[in-house]
Amino acid sequence: MRTLLILIRKDFALFFRDKTAVALTFIIPVALIYVFGQVFGITRTDTGPTGIPLAVVNASDNPGAAALVEALRSEKAFRVITERTLPDQTKRPLTEEDLAPLIRDNRFRFALVIPADLIATDTFGLRLKILSNPRNDIETQTVNGLLQKAIFSNVPELHGQSLQARAREFIGAPELQQFNARMARAITDAFGGDAAEVEAALAAGDFTMQNTSLARDPGEPAAASRQDFFSEIVKIESEQVVGRDVKAPAATRVVGGWAMMFLLFALSGSATSVFEEKKAGLYQRLLSGTVTRSQILLGKFCWGVLIGLVQLVTLFLAGQLMFGIDILGHLPGLAIMSLAAAAACTAFGMLLAAVSPTPQAASGLATFLILMMSAIGGAWFPISFMPEFIQTIAKFTIVYWAMEGFNQVLWSGDPILRTLPTLGILTGTAALVMAVAVWRFNRGRIFE
Amino acid sequence: MLSLQSVTKRYGSLTALDGVSLDIAPGEFFGLLGPNGAGKSTLMSLVAGLRAPDAGSLVLDGRPLAAGGGSARAALGLVPQSIALYEDLSAEQNLRIFGELQGLSGADLRARIDEALAAVQLADRRRDPVKTFSGGMQRRLNLVAALLHRPKLLLCDEPTVGVDPQSRNAIFEYLERLNREGLTVIYSTHYMEEATRLCSRIGVIDHGKILALGTLDELLTQLPFEDEITFPATPETGALAAGLAGQGTVTTDAGQHRFRPAPGHRLSEFFALAEARGLPPRLFTHQRPTLEALFLHLTGRTLRE
Numbered sequence: 001m002r003t004l005l006i007l008i009r010k011d012f013a014l015f016f017r018d019k020t021a022v023a024l025t026f027i028i029p030v031a032l033i034y035v036f037g038q039v040f041g042i043t044r045t046d047t048g049p050t051g052i053p054l055a056v057v058n059a060s061d062n063p064g065a066a067a068l069v070e071a072l073r074s075e076k077a078f079r080v081i082t083e084r085t086l087p088d089q090t091k092r093p094l095t096e097e098d099l100a101p102l103i104r105d106n107r108f109r110f111a112l113v114i115p116a117d118l119i120a121t122d123t124f125g126l127r128l129k130i131l132s133n134p135r136n137d138i139e140t141q142t143v144n145g146l147l148q149k150a151i152f153s154n155v156p157e158l159h160g161q162s163l164q165a166r167a168r169e170f171i172g173a174p175e176l177q178q179f180n181a182r183m184a185r186a187i188t189d190a191f192g193g194d195a196a197e198v199e200a201a202l203a204a205g206d207f208t209m210q211n212t213s214l215a216r217d218p219g220e221p222a223a224a225s226r227q228d229f230f231s232e233i234v235k236i237e238s239e240q241v242v243g244r245d246v247k248a249p250a251a252t253r254v255v256g257g258w259a260m261m262f263l264l265f266a267l268s269g270s271a272t273s274v275f276e277e278k279k280a281g282l283y284q285r286l287l288s289g290t291v292t293r294s295q296i297l298l299g300k301f302c303w304g305v306l307i308g309l310v311q312l313v314t315l316f317l318a319g320q321l322m323f324g325i326d327i328l329g330h331l332p333g334l335a336i337m338s339l340a341a342a343a344a345c346t347a348f349g350m351l352l353a354a355v356s357p358t359p360q361a362a363s364g365l366a367t368f369l370i371l372m373m374s375a376i377g378g379a380w381f382p383i384s385f386m387p388e389f390i391q392t393i394a395k396f397t398i399v400y401w402a403m404e405g406f407n408q409v410l411w412s413g414d415p416i417l418r419t420l421p422t423l424g425i426l427t428g429t430a431a432l433v434m435a436v437a438v439w440r441f442n443r444g445r446i447f448e
Numbered sequence: 449m450l451s452l453q454s455v456t457k458r459y460g461s462l463t464a465l466d467g468v469s470l471d472i473a474p475g476e477f478f479g480l481l482g483p484n485g486a487g488k489s490t491l492m493s494l495v496a497g498l499r500a501p502d503a504g505s506l507v508l509d510g511r512p513l514a515a516g517g518g519s520a521r522a523a524l525g526l527v528p529q530s531i532a533l534y535e536d537l538s539a540e541q542n543l544r545i546f547g548e549l550q551g552l553s554g555a556d557l558r559a560r561i562d563e564a565l566a567a568v569q570l571a572d573r574r575r576d577p578v579k580t581f582s583g584g585m586q587r588r589l590n591l592v593a594a595l596l597h598r599p600k601l602l603l604c605d606e607p608t609v610g611v612d613p614q615s616r617n618a619i620f621e622y623l624e625r626l627n628r629e630g631l632t633v634i635y636s637t638h639y640m641e642e643a644t645r646l647c648s649r650i651g652v653i654d655h656g657k658i659l660a661l662g663t664l665d666e667l668l669t670q671l672p673f674e675d676e677i678t679f680p681a682t683p684e685t686g687a688l689a690a691g692l693a694g695q696g697t698v699t700t701d702a703g704q705h706r707f708r709p710a711p712g713h714r715l716s717e718f719f720a721l722a723e724a725r726g727l728p729p730r731l732f733t734h735q736r737p738t739l740e741a742l743f744l745h746l747t748g749r750t751l752r753e
C-alpha cells in the first residue's frame with residue numbers, strides 16, 4: 001500500500017511538472033467544450049438555424065403571394081432579400097434574371113421565385129421556383145422544409161385557389177360556379193351563415209372560411225383562428241416525462257460525451273508513459289528493489305483513475321460555469337459515476353499499452369479507437385440517429401455506458417441505487433479489461 | 449555472498465548466458481569484462497530478478513533467488529546500464545522516490561539524500577530537473593540512486609559510459625571507498641583499464657560464457673608470453689621483424705608489428721638487434737601483458753570492435 005502511494009505520488013509529481021500534460025488534460029478540453037458548446041448552440045433556448053439568406057422575387061399580384069413573402073420575412077431562419085444594391089448605391093427590386101448570377105457569386109444560396117401564374121391550372125399545386133446552391137445538404141433540406149411550412153401555415157388559401165383553378169379547368173367556369181353555390185348552400189344549411197359570403201370564400205380558395213362570420217364566434221377578430229386550423233389537423237399533446245426540471249437541457253445531454261472523449265485522450269497519454277518509463281530503464285530500477293510488477297501496474301491504474309476522476313469533475317464543473325448545467329446538485333452521484341467511467345477508461349489505456357509493441361503504435365491505435373468509440377458511442381451525435389447495427393455496436397463502447405450513466409445522474413436525476421447497473425457495467429468492464437492488461441503485461445517484454 | 453550455478457538464459461534461439469557458474473565472496477570487487485553483447489547486462493538482470501533463468505540457480509546469502517521483485521533483494525542495489533531516472537523531476541525528488549520505495553523515510557532519508565548528493569558532487573544541483581544535467585552528472589546520480597538503502601551487494605552495469613575522466617575518477621573513488629567499507633560490488637565494463645584498476649577479481653565473458661576467472665595476475669599468467677614489444681611497420685623496420693622470427697612470434701596488425709619473445713629470450717638481445725640496424729629506441733614500446741591481450745588470446749578478437 002505504501003509502495004502504491006509512493007508510485008501514485010510520483011506520477012502526480014511528474015504530471016504537474018509537465019505543463020503540456022496539464023494543459024491537454026484540463027485547459028484545452030475546457031476550451032474545446034466551450035467552443036463545441038457555441039458551435040452546437042447548446043446554450044440557446046430555441047434551436048434551429050437563423051438568418052439563412054433567401055432571395056425572393058414576387059412576380060404575382062395574388063394577395064396570397066404578398067402574404068407569403070411577409071410570412072417568410074417573419075421567419076427567423078431566413079433573412080429575406082428582395083432588393084439589389086447597384087454599384088451607384090441605389091436599390092431596385094430583384095428580378096428573376098438576377099438570381100442565378102448572384103447565386104453563382106455566392107451572395108446567397110437560396111432564392112424563391114413566385115411567378116405571375118402562381119396558381120397552376122394544368123395541375124394541382126402551386127408553381128414556385130426555388131433556385132439553390134445546395135452546398136450543404138442539411139441546410140438545403142432545412143430550407144425546403146421551412147418553405148413548405150411557411151406556405152402551409154400562413155397562406156393555406158393558395159392551395160384552395162389552386163384547387164379552384166384546377167376544377168375550373170376540368171368542369172368549366174359556369175359549372176364550377178354552380179358547384180360553389182351548391183356547396184355554400186349546403187354549408188349554410190348545416191352551420192348557418194350567409195350563403196353569398198361563403199360562396200365568395202370558396203371561390204377565393206379560403207376553404208377554412210377564415211374571413212367569414214362562420215370562422216369566428218361573435219366578437220372574435222378575423223385572424224385569430226387562422227393559425228389554429230392547420231396546427232390542429234393532428235393534435236399532439238406533448239408531455240415531457242423525464243428531465244423536466246433539468247437546467248440547460250441541451251448542454252446536460254452532450255457534455256458528458258465530450259468529457260469522455262477528452263478523458264480517453266488524456267488517459268491514452270498516460271498509458272504511453274508506461275513505455276517512457278520502460279525505455280528509461282526505470283522498471284529495472286524499481287523491480288530490482290522491493291517493488292513488484294503488480295504494484296507498478298496497480299500504481300499506474302490508480303493514478304489514472306484519480307486523474308481521470310479529477311478531469312471529469314473539472315470538466316463538468318466547467319460545464320456548470322459555462323452552460324449552467326446543474327453539477328453541484330448531483331455531485332455525489334456524478335463523482336461515483338465518473339470514478340467508474342475513469343476506471344473503465346484507464347483500464348482501456350493500460351490494455352492499449354500492454355498490447356502495443358511501441359509507444360507510437362499505442363498512440364496511433366488509441367487515437368483510432370477513441371475517435372471510433374466517441375463516434376459510435378454517441379459522444380458526437382445521438383445514437384438514435386444511427387443505423388441499427390451501429391446502435392448495437394455502441395453498447396460495446398465505454399463511451400456509451402459512461403454517457404448513459406451521466407444522463408441517468410444529470411438528466412433523469414436517478415438516485416445512486418438506480419444507477420447501480422450502469423456502475424456495474426463500467427466497473428465490471430474496468431476489472432475485466434485490467435485483468436487482461438495485467439496478464440498481457442506479465443507475458444510481454446515491458447518489464448525486461 | 450552470491451553464487452551462480454550453471455545459469456543459462458536464452459532469448460528465443462539466442463543463448464545470452466550459457467552455463468555460467470560464479471561465486472562472489474563478501475567484500476569482493478568483482479569485474480565482469482566483456483565486449484558488447486557478451487551477456488553482462490543479462491547476468492545483472494538475472495541477479496536483480498528482472499528475468500528468470502532458463503536453467504541453473506542463483507543463491508544470495510544462502511537463499512535462492514526467484515524472479516520478480518520483493519524483499520529477497522532488499523540487500524541488493526542495481527545501477528542500470530541506462531539512466532534510470534525521472535528526467536522531469538529534480539535530483540532530490542528522484543532520490544526521495546527511490547529511497548521511499550526502499551522503505552526509508554523522514555530524517556533518515558533526508559540525511560542519506562544529502563550524503564549521496566554530496567558524495568557525487570551534486571549537492572548544489574539538487575533542485576534542478578535531471579534533464580538539465582550533463583550526461584556525466586546523470587550517471588553519477590544514477591549510481592547513488594542505487595545506494596540509498598545501503599545494499600550489501602551493488603550491481604554496476606557499465607556505470608561510466610559517456611563520463612569524462614574527472615567524473616569517472618570521482619565515481620571510482622566513491623566505489624572504492626564503499627568497497628573498503630564492506631560493500632560487495634559486481635562491476636561490468638568493456639574497458640580493461642577499469643577492470644584493471646578497480647577489480648580484485650575479474651571474469652572475462654564473451655558469448656554468454658565465462659572464459660577466464662581470477663585475479664589480474666592469475667589471468668595474465670594464462671598468456672603464453674610475459675612481454676610484448678610493438679613498433680611501427682615501416683620499410684626500415686621490415687628487416688628487423690623478419691630477423692626476429694626465430695626468437696618469438698611476430699604478428700602484424702593495423703600498421704604495427706607485435707613481437708612476443710619466446711620464453712627464455714632476453715630483451716637485451718632484441719635491443720642489440722635494433723641498434724645494429726640503426727633504429728632509434730623511441731620506435732619501440734615495451735608492454736607488460738594486458739587483459740586486452742588476454743581477450744585477444746582467448747577469442748581471437750579485440751574487446752572493442
Ligand SMILES: Nc1ncnc2c1ncn2[C@@H]1O[C@H](COP(=O)(O)OP(=O)(O)OP(=O)(O)O)[C@@H](O)[C@H]1O
Nearest residue numbers: 448459464482483484485486487488489490491638
Ligand atoms: N530483451 C532481449 N531480447 C532479445 N535479445 C536480447 C535481449 N537483451 C539482450 N539480448 C541479446 O543477448 C545478448 C547479450 O546481451 P547483453 O545485453 O546481456 O549484453 P552486454 O554484455 O550487456 O552488452 P553491452 O556491453 O552492449 O551492454 C546480446 O546478443 C543481445 O542481443
Ligand SMILES: [Mg+2]
Nearest residue numbers: 488489490529
Ligand atoms: Mg549491457
